[in-house]
Amino acid sequence: MSAQNDQRRxxxxxxxxxxxxGMQRMSARVMAAFLFTEKPSLTLGELAEELDVSQGSVSGALKTLHHVGMLERVPVPGSRRDHHRLRRDAWERLYSRQNEVVRKMMAAAEAGIAATGEDSLARGRLQEMYDFYDFMFDELPLLFDRWREKRDARD
Amino acid sequence: MSAQNDQRRxxxxxxxxxxxxGMQRMSARVMAAFLFTEKPSLTLGELAEELDVSQGSVSGALKTLHHVGMLERVPVPGSRRDHHRLRRDAWERLYSRQNEVVRKMMAAAEAGIAATGEDSLARGRLQEMYDFYDFMFDELPLLFDRWREKRDARD
DNA sequence: ACCTGTCTTCGGAAGTTTCTGAAGGGCGGC
DNA sequence: GCCGCCCTTCAGAAACTTCCGAAGACAGGT
Structure with a gap:
C-alpha cells in the first residue's frame, strides 16, 4: 500500500x-483533507475531486469551517479560484467554542435560579450548576492564554 | 402565570x-426535569407522565444519563420503583467527557504523524494539532482538581 | 456589455435518528 | 411457584439531516 493511500485512510x-x-460529516472530511494534504492550500474544485463529492457539498462545508474560524482564505494572485487553508490555531478555535457553551449554561442556570424559591431543592441544584460553569468560564480563557504562551515560547 | 409553569418553561x-x-433531545428533557423538580428523586413513571412521553423513551434516556454518570439510583425502602436523582457532580462529569475526546484527537494526530514524511507540510499541521491536545490532556484534569478543591473549601 | 469560469443556493432524494407502543422479562410479595 | 407491577427491548413510523445536481449569481477579462 502506498503512503498516499495510507494517509487517505x-x-x-x-x-x-x-x-x-458532532461535526457534520462533510465538514469533517473537508477538515481532514486540509490536515493531510501536501499542498499549501486547496480550492473547492480540488476538494470535491479529492473527496469525490459534489461541489455544492464542499461549498457548504467550507462555509461552516470558515464560520467556526478553522480555515482562512489565502490570496493567490493570478488564480480566479478561492484558495483555503487550515489556520494555524484551528484546534484552539474549535475548542474555544466551548466558551460559548459554558456561557449559555451559566445563563440558563441563572435564569432558573431567579425563577425558584429561596430554599427550594431546585435552586440548590441550579446553584451547583451555576458554580461549576462560572468556574469554567473564568478558567478556560486563562488556560488558552497559557497555551498560547507556551506555544510562542517554543517557536 | 404560575411559578410552576414558569419553571417548566x-x-x-x-x-x-x-x-x-449535542445531547439527545429526550435525555436533555429528562435532565432538565431532574434539575427543576422539587422532589428529591424521580421514577421512570413520574418522568414519563411529567414529560408526556412513552416510558420506553424515558427508559432509554435514563440509561444514557446513568452511563454518562450524571444520575444515580436512590434506594427507597418499600418502593418497588427505581428512584433516580441528579448527582451532585453531574456537570463536572458531563464536561469530563471532553477528556475522552481530547485523548482520541491526540491519538489520531499521532497516527497521522507516524504516517507522514520527515518534513512534509502535513506533518507540521498534525504536530500543531497534537501539541494543542497534548496540552489540554495535561491541563484539564488539573483544572478539575482545582474545581473540586474550591468547591470543597466552600462547603 | 458579454462571455467564461467559479462559487453558492435550493428542491428533493436518500439516509439516519428518534420516538412510540406493544411484547416480554425480572423481581418481590404472597 | 404464581401474580402483579415495573422496566427494558425492539420493530416500525415519523421526523429530521445530509447530500446531490442543476440552476443561477457573481466577478474578471476582453
Whole structure:
C-alpha cells in the first residue's frame, strides 16, 4: 500500500472521529483533507475531486469551517479560484467554542435560579450548576492564554 | 402565570439548549426535569407522565444519563420503583467527557504523524494539532482538581 | 456589455435518528 | 411457584439531516 493511500485512510478515520464528536460529516472530511494534504492550500474544485463529492457539498462545508474560524482564505494572485487553508490555531478555535457553551449554561442556570424559591431543592441544584460553569468560564480563557504562551515560547 | 409553569418553561428551554449542544433531545428533557423538580428523586413513571412521553423513551434516556454518570439510583425502602436523582457532580462529569475526546484527537494526530514524511507540510499541521491536545490532556484534569478543591473549601 | 469560469443556493432524494407502543422479562410479595 | 407491577427491548413510523445536481449569481477579462 502506498503512503498516499495510507494517509487517505488516516484522513478518513480522523473525519469519522470528528463526526462522532458532532461535526457534520462533510465538514469533517473537508477538515481532514486540509490536515493531510501536501499542498499549501486547496480550492473547492480540488476538494470535491479529492473527496469525490459534489461541489455544492464542499461549498457548504467550507462555509461552516470558515464560520467556526478553522480555515482562512489565502490570496493567490493570478488564480480566479478561492484558495483555503487550515489556520494555524484551528484546534484552539474549535475548542474555544466551548466558551460559548459554558456561557449559555451559566445563563440558563441563572435564569432558573431567579425563577425558584429561596430554599427550594431546585435552586440548590441550579446553584451547583451555576458554580461549576462560572468556574469554567473564568478558567478556560486563562488556560488558552497559557497555551498560547507556551506555544510562542517554543517557536 | 404560575411559578410552576414558569419553571417548566425554563426546564424546556434548558433542554432545548442541551440538545443544541449535542445531547439527545429526550435525555436533555429528562435532565432538565431532574434539575427543576422539587422532589428529591424521580421514577421512570413520574418522568414519563411529567414529560408526556412513552416510558420506553424515558427508559432509554435514563440509561444514557446513568452511563454518562450524571444520575444515580436512590434506594427507597418499600418502593418497588427505581428512584433516580441528579448527582451532585453531574456537570463536572458531563464536561469530563471532553477528556475522552481530547485523548482520541491526540491519538489520531499521532497516527497521522507516524504516517507522514520527515518534513512534509502535513506533518507540521498534525504536530500543531497534537501539541494543542497534548496540552489540554495535561491541563484539564488539573483544572478539575482545582474545581473540586474550591468547591470543597466552600462547603 | 458579454462571455467564461467559479462559487453558492435550493428542491428533493436518500439516509439516519428518534420516538412510540406493544411484547416480554425480572423481581418481590404472597 | 404464581401474580402483579415495573422496566427494558425492539420493530416500525415519523421526523429530521445530509447530500446531490442543476440552476443561477457573481466577478474578471476582453
Amino acid at each position: 488516516h484522513a478518513e478515520e480522523l473525519a469519522l472521529m470528528l463526526s462522532d464528536f | 425554563h426546564a424546556e428551554e434548558l433542554a432545548l439548549m442541551l440538545s443544541d449542544f
